[in-house]
Amino acid sequence: MAAAMKQQTAAIAAAAMITFAFASDAHAGRWEWGCASASADTQVIFNRRQLVVVPPQKRLGKIEDLIFVDELAKSFNVDEHYDAADENGGLATTMAFTRGEDAKQKITLTEKSSKTIFNHTAMVCGRDEDKTITRKVYRLEQTGAPARDITMQCMEYMLTTRGGRPCINRP
Numbered sequence: 001m002a003a004a005m006k007q008q009t010a011a012i013a014a015a016a017m018i019t020f021a022f023a024s025d026a027h028a029g030r031w032e033w034g035c036a037s038a039s040a041d042t043q044v045i046f047n048r049r050q051l052v053v054v055p056p057q058k059r060l061g062k063i064e065d066l067i068f069v070d071e072l073a074k075s076f077n078v079d080e081h082y083d084a085a086d087e088n089g090g091l092a093t094t095m096a097f098t099r100g101e102d103a104k105q106k107i108t109l110t111e112k113s114s115k116t117i118f119n120h121t122a123m124v125c126g127r128d129e130d131k132t133i134t135r136k137v138y139r140l141e142q143t144g145a146p147a148r149d150i151t152m153q154c155m156e157y158m159l160t161t162r163g164g165r166p167c168i169n170r171p
Helices: 002-022
Strands: 030-038 043-047 050-054 081-084 094-099 102-124 127-142 148-159
Touching: 081 102, 102 148
Parallel strands: none
Antiparallel strands: 030 043, 030 148, 043 050, 050 081, 081 094, 094 102, 102 127, 127 148
């Protein structure tokens, strides 16, 4: 019985090794988005995970870089930050962000207008890459403050999986 069990385990291990040896590379897709605004008194920056409010003199970088940051508040040492209510909703018409566990401290952005400034689509090693930059006007409603309109530069970035397509550029 023990010998039969050993043979079966060895056969399963051999099959697994063969499967892994001939499996193609797995490449996950990526979808990121976010916006940044600057005014005389404050900057509002958000990506799919967080929204931060910072003084205008603190420069955090280009939107092309900010959308890929996992934790804006931690990376840039920012105190006033809010977490996205929906990390998978994209640049929706209405987006909500809450401050920690307190749902009463909230920022809601409602899109009033949008204009595409730049769109680039390319094939990157068998994967579709799409970058879109837009200028959007949002109505910003923050708990304890009057509502106001802000103009933001936004970017949406999508990189698909290979979906079985070969990578021509691969060595």
